[in-house]
Amino acid sequence: MDATEQILSAARARFSDYGPSKTTMAEIAADCGMSVGNLYRHFANKQAIIVASMRQQLQEKLDAGVAAAAAETDALAALRAFLQTRLRLGHAQFVGTRHLFDLLHLIESQHREELLAYEQQVIAAMATIIARGVTQGQFANCDARQVAYDIHQATLRYNHPIALQRNPLDRLCADLDRLIDLLYSGLRASE
Numbered sequence: 226m227d228a229t230e231q232i233l234s235a236a237r238a239r240f241s242d243y244g245p246s247k248t249t250m251a252e253i254a255a256d257c258g259m260s261v262g263n264l265y266r267h268f269a270n271k272q273a274i275i276v277a278s279m280r281q282q283l284q285e286k287l288d289a290g291v292a293a294a295a296a297e298t299d300a301l302a303a304l305r306a307f308l309q310t311r312l313r314l315g316h317a318q319f320v321g322t323r324h325l326f327d328l329l330h331l332i333e334s335q336h337r338e339e340l341l342a343y344e345q346q347v348i349a350a351m352a353t354i355i356a357r358g359v360t361q362g363q364f365a366n367c368d369a370r371q372v373a374y375d376i377h378q379a380t381l382r383y384n385h386p387i388a389l390q391r392n393p394l395d396r397l398c399a400d401l402d403r404l405i406d407l408l409y410s411g412l413r414a415s416e
Contacts, residue, residue: 228257228259228263228267229267229277231257232253232257232264232267232268232274233274233277233278233281235253235256235257236248236253236274236275236278237278237282238256239252239253239256240275240278240322240324240328241321241322241323241324241328242323242324243324244323244324244327244328245271245275245324245327245328245331246327246331248271249271250264250265250270250271253271253274272335275328275331275332275336276336276339279332279336279339280339280343282318283339283343285314285318286311286314286315286318286384287311287343287346287347287350289310289311289314290306290307290308290310290311290314290347290350291307291350292310293306293307293309293310294306294307294310294350294354299361299363300354300355300357300358300361300363300364301358301363301364301405301409303354303357303358304351304354304355304358304376304405305402305405307350307351307354308376308380308383308401308405309398309401309402311347311383311384312383312384312389312394312397312398312401313394313398315383315384315386315389316389316394316397318386318389319386319389319390320389320390320394322386322390326387328386329386329387344377347377348370348373348374348377349370349373350373351373351376351377352369352370352372352373353369354373355367355369355372355373355376355412356369358412359414362414363413363414364412364413364414365412365413365414365415366414367412372412376408379404379408380401380404382397382400383397383400383401
């Protein structure tokens with residue numbers, strides 16, 4: 226693990242256990258076994274660490290979803306794999322976060338543009354899956370980007386940290402499967 230990864234891992238643990246406002250750069254540095262000066266060579270301030278940590282977590286979810294979808298040849302199975310993988314990873318990321326509300330408030334109030342940029346990446350990844358389904362004849366001809374946007378909106382519960390933290394994973398997975406089946410009834414190509 227390189228220094229940046231070590232810092233982000235230590236910061237995530239601190240933010241989760243103590244909250245961002247009660248976490249200091251000195252504590253993160255100590256958790257990494259480095260000097261505060263060395264920490265500042267990697268990150269200008271705590272806000273930079275928060276943003277980098279958030280980006281890393283979001284990118285991990287997106288990459289895992291895309292990889293799971295790519296492993297499926299069937300477009301519906303790919304869509305299901307994309308959504309379920311992201312749900313499972315998100316649940317694992319947030320279930321033990323004690324100061325989740327503090328983190329969410331900080332990110333929502335000060336770094337909303339990061340969340341919106343990520344949302345566009347998720348929609349683009351789903352649009353690729355939808356377009357594949359149209360090409361395969363599994364999904365009806367449609368505006369893949371619009372359908373991906375609509376699916377994203379319909380599945381927000383399965384990606385929102387508070388919903389992930391407050392609900393058992395097996396219930397969320399079952400609920401999401403039923404929703405995907407319902408969505409497919411609208412996407413399915415006519416025979």
